[in-house]
Amino acid sequence: MLRKAPWLRQAGRLNMSTLVLGGTGTTGSRTVKHLLAAGAPSVKVATRHPASASPSIASADCVAWDWASPAGWPSTLAEVGAIYLVLPYAPPPQAGIVAAVIEAAKAADVKHIVKLTGQLHVAEQYTIGADNRVADDLLKTSGLTYTLVDCNFFMSNHLTFNKDLIMGTGSFYGASDGKRISFISPDDIGAVSAAALLDPAAHHGKVINCSGAAITEHDVAKYLTSHLGKEVTYINLPPEALAKGMADSGVPPFLVQNLVSLESWKASGTADFGEGSPDMINILGRAPQTYPEYLASL
Ligand SMILES: NC(=O)c1ccc[n+]([C@@H]2O[C@H](COP(=O)([O-])OP(=O)(O)OC[C@H]3O[C@@H](n4cnc5c(N)ncnc54)[C@H](OP(=O)(O)O)[C@@H]3O)[C@@H](O)[C@H]2O)c1
Numbered sequence: 255m256l257r258k259a260p261w262l263r264q265a266g267r268l269n270m271s272t273l274v275l276g277g278t279g280t281t282g283s284r285t286v287k288h289l290l291a292a293g294a295p296s297v298k299v300a301t302r303h304p305a306s307a308s309p310s311i312a313s314a315d316c317v318a319w320d321w322a323s324p325a326g327w328p329s330t331l332a333e334v335g336a337i338y339l340v341l342p343y344a345p346p347p348q349a350g351i352v353a354a355v356i357e358a359a360k361a362a363d364v365k366h367i368v369k370l371t372g373q374l375h376v377a378e379q380y381t382i383g384a385d386n387r388v389a390d391d392l393l394k395t396s397g398l399t400y401t402l403v404d405c406n407f408f409m410s411n412h413l414t415f416n417k418d419l420i421m422g423t424g425s426f427y428g429a430s431d432g433k434r435i436s437f438i439s440p441d442d443i444g445a446v447s448a449a450a451l452l453d454p455a456a457h458h459g460k461v462i463n464c465s466g467a468a469i470t471e472h473d474v475a476k477y478l479t480s481h482l483g484k485e486v487t488y489i490n491l492p493p494e495a496l497a498k499g500m501a502d503s504g505v506p507p508f509l510v511q512n513l514v515s516l517e518s519w520k521a522s523g524t525a526d527f528g529e530g531s532p533d534m535i536n537i538l539g540r541a542p543q544t545y546p547e548y549l550a551s552l
Contacts, residue, residue, distance in 0.1 A: 275355075280410050365398065467530050478549070
């Protein structure tokens with residue numbers, strides 16, 4: 255659990271809320287959990303469907319937010335001191351949306367934005383990453399205080415995107431060529447993001463690398479086998495065959511291009527950050543979760 259933040263004790267900010275965009279999602283919901291555990295006085299969970307939000311976040315205040323309806327943003331941003339900013343999976347460009355939310359945040363006197371970004375080392379090789387880099391640069395020059403949470407591949411990807419395939423066929427596919435990957439637990443992303451939201455002064459201008467101890471996709475298959483009680487196998491394919499398989503199963507072309515580029519990055523060995531990000535150890539005071547620890551937490 256995070257310590258109560260000095261920021262919370264500062265006069266004049268006790269009534270300010272923390273707004274978690276994407277607050278019902280994979281990383282946003284964990285950010286909410288850690289904010290509440292650390293004693294944040296007011297947490298707003300942004301969702302398109304506030305009336306039907308998950309009971310797991312019932313102790314937070316669910317508020318309406320739709321990226322497609324900026325006219326509704328100012329009322330949600332009232333009394334907000336800090337924002338967790340994560341964009342949904344969508345075709346680029348999304349940098350314009352980030353520019354709009356930065357302007358709305360400044361107009362509402364928001365002080366700090368913590369933005370989830372990804373794989374900054376390889377951003378130019380895939381369109382989502384390149385778009386993210388543009389959006390990150392907008393935030394850096396916005397005049398707001400900011401923190402960038404630079405995430406490696408999420409541990410949740412296998413069961414978020416391939417659960418039906420894994421349960422149906424016992425297999426999942428990739429092109430990582432046996433190389434190790436420093437997957438990161440979404441719960442650790444939430445913990446680090448909450449820390450940055452609660453203490454902007456300590457985290458302003460920082461790029462926090464989020465990566466856990468490196469393992470192969472074959473290791474992942476072994477852990478999933480144990481977790482699901484069902485034999486799971488990882489099947490490595492040449493990138494062209496992987497792209498064809500994705501396209502044949504209906505994955506949109508922009509996503510095929512991005513996902514195969516990311517597999518190439520895995521295969522180059524540069525998604526291997528060793529035993530876990532020192533940034534995370536510094537903030538959390540412990541090593542990042544391992545893949546089995548992540549599965550046990552589900
Ligand atoms: N997967 C990885 O390995 C990886 C690595 C690095 C970076 N990333 C980045 O992580 C991001 C995804 O993060 P995540 O997994 O935490 O998100 P997520 O689970 O996909 O959640 C997306 C959230 O966005 C909300 N949402 C969707 N469409 C919306 C709209 N039109 N207006 C308002 N809200 C909307 C959803 O809320 P409601 O449905 O409740 O409205 C949901 O809470 C992507 O930008 C991706 O590029 C991913």
